[in-house]
Amino acid sequence: MKDERNTYGMMNNKEHYQSLRLYLDSLEISEKALMKEILRLKAAETEDKIRKEEIMAQISHEIRTPLNIITNYTAMLEDEMAERGLLNEFNLFFKAIHKGSQRIIRTVDLILDYSRLESGLYQPSPEEFDVYYDALLPVILKYKDQAETKGLQVNCDITQAEKRRVYTDLYSVEQIFDQLLSNAVKFTFYGEIDISLKNVDNKIVVEIKDTGIGMSQKYLQDVFTPFLQEDRGYTRKFDGNGLGLPMAKKYCELNNIRMKIMSEKGKGTTVYLEFQN
Structure with a gap:
């Protein structure tokens, strides 16, 4: 009877051990799967941030390039009008162009800066x-x-x-x-x-x-x-x-x-x- 109890106890312990082993294995698998998912999400987040930065840089470029052309040509025209003695006559127009250009640039900068803040791209130093x-x-x-x-x-x-x-x-x-x-x-x-x-x-x-x-x-x-x-x-x-x-x-x-x-x-x-x- 004693041997039977020992045998039963050993079998029972073995089953518990196997169950525990399976549970630990499943935990290890779950941990690996979790780490893999974390790394995947981290990579996706990094990729998303890079993509957002590229989009913002592109937006800035697309708006600033034509504005730079306008302001450069305006400056050249101002010089030409000054040489001809006509600057006072057109001065209000030149001021309006400069003011409008600066307003657009400021608006773009504000929107892009706010977008960086909202998306977590800006990191304080x-x-x-x-x-x-x-x-x-x-x-x-x-x-x-x-x-x-x-x-x-x-x-x-x-x-x-x-x-x-x-x-x-x-x-x-x-x-x-x-x-x-x-x-x-x-x-x-x-x-x-x-x-x-x-x-x-x-x-x-x-x-x-x-x-x-x-x-x-x-x-x-x-x-x-x-x-x-x-x-x-x-x-x-x-x-x-x-x-x-x-x-x-x-x-x-x-x-x-x-x-x-x-x-x-x-x-x-x-x-x-x-x-x-």
Whole structure:
């Protein structure tokens, strides 16, 4: 009886062992299959990114090439008109061509940049830099003449910022400031744009405040929706494509920068940026 129990136990253990072995084999097969699928998806993702980059490069080329031809011929024509003493007569036309060309190029750049952000093609390259001297000041100088032409006063206060160095992606921060300053100048007809850089709770905070047209509370809820503008249709007063704030928001999210917008219709807009490191 004892031998029978031992034999039964050995057979039972053998069956358990075989079952366990089959289970482990199946796990190994499943793991290999899973790794194979992960590698396949990774390759497909890489291929998809490369394809998207190629498409974007092609779009940029197809639009920039004819624009470059137009601007080059316009420059040649300007020189010829200047030699003939006719430049003043045609100056408005040349300015319109240059302005239109720059507007198209800016629109294309915005759309392509936003597409890269949406598809995950843009990867930040963190580095240490001074927020004011390396990122904010160059953008202020870029829009200074445009603001002065409109009679706007641009003020910048950095007296409350002993700490100004951050470790993040410089290009992203430049783009954030560019979109915000561009909007502030575009949507402000009179008054001023106040920019401040300060330290709050050991964090760097940038505030951009304008006395522009502001936004309604209803629109403010959807302000980060791409291509959406409060003033719509062919009769709208302002140029643009509704990508500035959505793109700035995307760059903030990529670099762990907190953005907050406060606005009141007819009174202006204030944007807060808080750097986390």
